[in-house]
Amino acid sequence: xxxxxxxxxxxxxPGAAARRWVExxxxxxxxxxxxxxxxxxITREADGPFVTDVDGNVLLDFTCHIGAAPLGYNNEKILGKxxxxxxxxxxxxxxxxxxxxxxxxxxDARFPSSSHLMATLAECSTQYGLDTVxxxxxxxxxxxxxxxxxxxxxxxxxxxxxxxxxxxxxxLGTLSATNAKPVYTRHYPELAGIKTIPFCxxxxxxxxxxxxxxFTGTGSVFRNTLAPEGGHIDPAEIAFVxxxxxxxxxxxxxxxxxxxxxxxxxxxxxxxxxIVDEIQSGVGRxxxxxxxxxxxxxxxxxxxxxxxxxxxxxxxxxxxPDEENRLGSTFGxxxxxxxxxxxxxxxxxxxxxxxxxAVARGQQATATLPEHTTEKIVDVRGKGLMLAVEFDTGSRxxxxxxxxLDRGMLTLGCGAKTLRxxxxxxxxxxxxxxxxxxxxxxxxxx
Numbered sequence: 001x002x003x004x005x006x007x008x009x010x011x012x013x014p015g016a017a018a019r020r021w022v023e024x025x026x027x028x029x030x031x032x033x034x035x036x037x038x039x040x041x042i043t044r045e046a047d048g049p050f051v052t053d054v055d056g057n058v059l060l061d062f063t064c065h066i067g068a069a070p071l072g073y074n075n076e077k078i079l080g081k082x083x084x085x086x087x088x089x090x091x092x093x094x095x096x097x098x099x100x101x102x103x104x105x106x107x108d109a110r111f112p113s114s115s116h117l118m119a120t121l122a123e124c125s126t127q128y129g130l131d132t133v134x135x136x137x138x139x140x141x142x143x144x145x146x147x148x149x150x151x152x153x154x155x156x157x158x159x160x161x162x163x164x165x166x167x168x169x170x171x172l173g174t175l176s177a178t179n180a181k182p183v184y185t186r187h188y189p190e191l192a193g194i195k196t197i198p199f200c201x202x203x204x205x206x207x208x209x210x211x212x213x214x215f216t217g218t219g220s221v222f223r224n225t226l227a228p229e230g231g232h233i234d235p236a237e238i239a240f241v242x243x244x245x246x247x248x249x250x251x252x253x254x255x256x257x258x259x260x261x262x263x264x265x266x267x268x269x270x271x272x273x274x275i276v277d278e279i280q281s282g283v284g285r286x287x288x289x290x291x292x293x294x295x296x297x298x299x300x301x302x303x304x305x306x307x308x309x310x311x312x313x314x315x316x317x318x319x320x321p322d323e324e325n326r327l328g329s330t331f332g333x334x335x336x337x338x339x340x341x342x343x344x345x346x347x348x349x350x351x352x353x354x355x356x357x358a359v360a361r362g363q364q365a366t367a368t369l370p371e372h373t374t375e376k377i378v379d380v381r382g383k384g385l386m387l388a389v390e391f392d393t394g395s396r397x398x399x400x401x402x403x404x405l406d407r408g409m410l411t412l413g414c415g416a417k418t419l420r421x422x423x424x425x426x427x428x429x430x431x432x433x434x435x436x437x438x439x440x441x442x443x444x445x446x
Contacts, residue, residue, distance in 0.1 A: 001045035001052075007434065008050075008060045008408025014039065015055030038410060046073035049424050049431055061410040062435050064422045067280050070307035070345055072424035077348040078341060085111055087337065095334030096135060114339040118312075120346050121304070124289045125314050128299050132317040135333020139279035139305030140169025143242070145313045145327060146275045146301045147173055150240035152321045153273065157239035158192070161222065163199035165250030165415070168242060168277050177242050180250045180415075197221045199247060200259030203381070207258055220262050226270060235270035240301075245291035248280035251415020252388035254381055260295035273300040273319075280386075283307035284349045284425055287359035287384030294383060307345055309338040354425040358384035361427050368436040370443060377443070378417075387421040388414075389439070396446055403442035409435060 014022065014037035021039045038059070044052035049061050049072045064070055071077055093100060095114075102111030109116070118133040125131075134149075136142055151157060162168070162177035169175070170184065176191035178184055198213035198221060207215040214220055222241075225231040243263060247253040267274045276299040281291035283304060292299050302314040310333050321327060333339060349355060362384045369380045369389060378390040391397040394417040401419060404411050414420045423435065 001047045001050060003047040003050060004430075006047065006050040006058065008058055008438065010057040010059060010406070010408035012055070013037070013053070013057055013059075013405055013408075015053070015057065017054040021054055038405070048072040048075055049427060049435075057408065059408050059410055060431070060435055060438065062421045062423045063410050063412045064424055066306070066412065067285060067422050068306040068309075070283060070285070070425050071348065072426075075348075075424070075426070077352060077426065078344050081344045081347075082337075082340065085340075091336045092331055093334040093336065095329050095332040097328065097330070098334070100336065112340055112343050113336075114310075114333045117308075117310070117333075117339045117343045117346075120343055121308075121312055121314055124346065125302060127293070128302075130299070130302060130314045130316055132315060132320055134313040134320065134327055135339075136311035136313065136329050137332055137335075138169075138311045139277075139303065140171045140174050140311075141329065141332065142279065142303040142305050142311035142313045143168045143174045143177075143275070143277055144171050145311075146303045146315075147177070147240060147242070148327065149301060149313065149315060149319055149321070150273045150275060152326065153319055154236070154239050157237050159233060159238045160191070160194045161238065161241040162194060162196055163243060163247075164196055165199050165201070165247050165253055166242070166244055166277075167247070167249035168244075169279075180247075195225070197225075199250075199253060200256050201247075201251075201253040203254050203256055205256035205258060207262075210258075214259055215262075220266070222263065223266050226266070228270070235272055238270075238272050240273045240275050241267055242275040242277060243297075244277045244281065245295060245297070246281045246286065246383065246386060248420075249414055251390070251418045252381070252386065252420050253415070254383065255295070257296060260297050264295075264297035267300075268298065274298065275301045275303065277303050279303060279305045283345065284355045284358060285384055285386050285422070287355050287362065289349075289355070291383065291386075308342040309345070310335060310342055349425065352426060355384070357427070358425055361385060361423065361429065361432050362387060364429060364432050365421070365423075365436055368433070368440075370440060382421075385421075385423050385425060385427065387423075388418050389421075389443075390415075390418045393417055399446035400439070400442050403445045404439055407438045407442060409438040409442070411439070 018039040039054045041054040102109045122131045167180040168177045176194045200212045200214040276292045305311040397417045
């Protein structure tokens with residue numbers, strides 16, 4: 001496939017072959033999974049955002065597998081490096097319970113290991129003084145271990161704070177801090193002590209003009225719960241505050257600086273550990289390595305995954321328990337190939353200046369999408385290549401997603417009525433023009 005000249009070329013989606021694959025999968029798969037009828041043909045041509053399905057349709061994928069394929073398909077920036085290695089078996093080993101290397105000295109290793117990935121992640125987080133990494137298999141595990149680290153650090157604590165609209169994973173622990181949709185949490189037991197406070201979703205919100213419920217006129221809901229501020233909760237009994245710097249599943253909600261400054265100030269004033277969930281927003285997606293870098297906060301723990309291909313919990317060394325087996329994961333970070341992919345992704349972001357590209361192409365996209373003053377489009381917003389179009393109703397959003405798919409473009413919904421776009425980090429000017437033109441046609445049709 002020639003990425004420089006490729007274009008979407010789609011007929012019926014899903015086609016007959018896709019329907020057969022979907023039926024075959026659903027025969028034995030858990031029924032709540034496989035909500036998308038797109039079926040990628042891994043034997044057909046694909047490059048960057050362009051992919052071929054099992055019916056031969058060529059699609060423009062502006063979802064990047066919900067950010068888990070940050071450079072799209074078959075990208076030479078990753079594959080070119082992977083081709084240099086004779087891969088071994090087993091590719092998946094017992095994570096951090098077993099070391100692996102290649103040769104006598106890590107500094108000269110031809111074959112990078114999980115230790116190189118951890119070192120690079122620490123380098124990406126020095127602005128917060130974070131120097132230690134625990135690898136796991138997924139974002140949910142990264143968040144779960146962040147919560148465990150925080151509790152271990154403050155053993156007398158019995159509270160945690162999360163925010164309305166948040167999504168942190170699907171384990172019982174992470175669901176206890178999740179407030180995006182009832183379907184994720186309904187009837188499941190919760191960890192005790194988790195309190196939910198409003199997320200300030202208006203970028204220009206100020207304490208004096210706040211209408212989202214976070215600022216009260218006499219401080220903030222968060223500050224006012226604390227005993228020194230007239231509330232009843234001892235700050236020493238709060239294990240953590242967990243926050244998505246930009247909410248993902250909840251609707252690509254971008255906070256105000258005033259909101260983030262208040263969270264940062266309260267956490268710093270009362271020494272409350274701040275966990276930032278960068279699963280979807282991190283690793284260059286917003287034009288900075290971490291979305292937190294845009295805001296006046298100082299994370300104590302970063303949870304990352306998706307674009308890294310593995311889960312990672314990053315914090316200061318003194319926050320981690322040193323008791324043997326206090327943390328552990330049989331295969332956490334033990335996927336040799338995934339660790340290499342994660343490292344090569346971080347290297348590509350630096351080598352090809354992809355954070356600058358994310359800023360430029362994100363600005364191009366928002367400039368060419370419809371004006372958000374229409375009655376049917378509530379807002380167009382984004383940071384870097386974390387982009388959103390919010391509609392007046394969820395049904396209109398869903399029709400736009402369907403119309404875009406019919407025209408050969410993959411998009412995703414989030415929140416109640418928002419469409420999200422996650423182009424690959426190396427998306428080109430031509431590809432943004434293609435995608436926004438299709439999306440504008442889809443909006444007109446819907």
